[in-house]
Amino acid sequence: MSDSGLGDDFPAAPVTFDPAVPLHHQVYLHLRGEIADGLWQGRDDFPGEREVAEQLGVSVITSRAALDRLASDGWIERRRGRRPRILYRLESAGDPAPEAGPSMFEFGPFRPYAYRVLLAETRIAPAEACAAFGVPAGERLWQCMRLRSVDGRSHSVTHNVQHPGVGERHTADQLEQEPMVQLLTRAGYTIHRLRRRVGILHSPALVTEALGLTIAEQVLVTTFSLHHPDDSVLEWVRIYLHPDQSTPEETMDFATGKWSSAEHM
Structure with a gap:
């Protein structure tokens, strides 16, 4: 010290x-x-x-x-x-705010990302994902990790976990081109509820390599679970945001208690 x-x-x-x-x-x-x-x-x-x-x-x-x-x-x-x-120039109050990237989680037709699939297979899932699905730690679940880029710049890596019967239906072409929510809804699944929380983690090696980071660097991580109408889990998602990226400004309406984003989705 x-x-x-x-x-x-x-x-x-x-x-x-x-x-x-x-x-x-x-x-x-x-x-x-x-x-x-x-x-x-x-x-x-x-x-x-x-x-x-x-x-x-x-x-x-x-x-x-x-x-x-x-x-x-x-x-x-x-x-x-x-x-x-x-050399670093701090934005002054009179300067325009730095351009924010898209929301970490995309829902609906708005899709600014280009995707590169890093992994798509059924393998041992993270313990937190197993717990979300109510299965023992060490269970094999379908997993997909994709690097998302915006205007040629690395934005984030998504780690999607689904039951093999769900995930193995996605084709390689679909994973290279479409948001996961779009794939799930088009496959006939109804997403009734989304739960999320934010934290900071050290990324696994596959993520740091894709984002050009070192293993010692921590990144902002958002973890989601998407739920069926009966509240059972359809998908568990973890998103690792590149530290150079920023997200859109969000506004809370105190009259309704709801949040909205400046980004149109």
């Missing part, structure tokens, strides 16, 4: 490092987070490798590796004999 008081305007705060994750990666994530949050906006005192090393209690080799990666990723500019210069 060390103090992160980088710069006079930053109060010292403890930084706890995970011994299982390379230090240079954690320093990189820490500094990148401060830059992205605008904490160095309009300043010219971003620390060099020795200052980072001293303030975070790491070696100069570690801080150098973190700063080199920030530079290679376009967050800062490094020149010999000069302090690093911030």
Whole structure:
């Protein structure tokens, strides 16, 4: 644990490092987070490798590796004999908001995604999916994982789990082209209810490879279950969102208690 008081305007705060994750990666994530949050906006005192090393209690080799990666990723500019210069431009209040990607979960005719099937077979399912279907852990269920892209940019990976009698009916062409909800409704299934929750997880290797991430990076994950009219589970879904993507603005109407999205679906 060390103090992160980088710069006079930053109060010292403890930084706890995970011994299982390379230090240079954690320093990189820490500094990148401060830059992205605008904490160095309009300043010219971003620390060099020795200052980072001293303030975070790491070696100069570690801080150098973190700063080199920030530079290679376009967050800062490094020149010999000069302090690093911030390249990241924070959107100002007068600028248009960054374009948001589509909703993580698509329902109905709106389909902005291009799909690439990563896996489609019956195999041992995640324990949470087994629990949703009311079967013992270790049960074999049909599973499909697809990389979803928008305008050529990786957006998310979906992990759909269904009973083999349902999932094995989908053709390869359908999985490459259509939303899963559309496949299910066209097959005659009625989706009566959807339950979802949001969390943060480390992604499995198949997901990190598809999204171009490292195994140490955590991503926003939404987990859904789709239910028949009798409330039994039709499908269990987990969606891993690329950390560079944003979702549409949602609005809650206090009069009705309902949420709506700015995106037309």
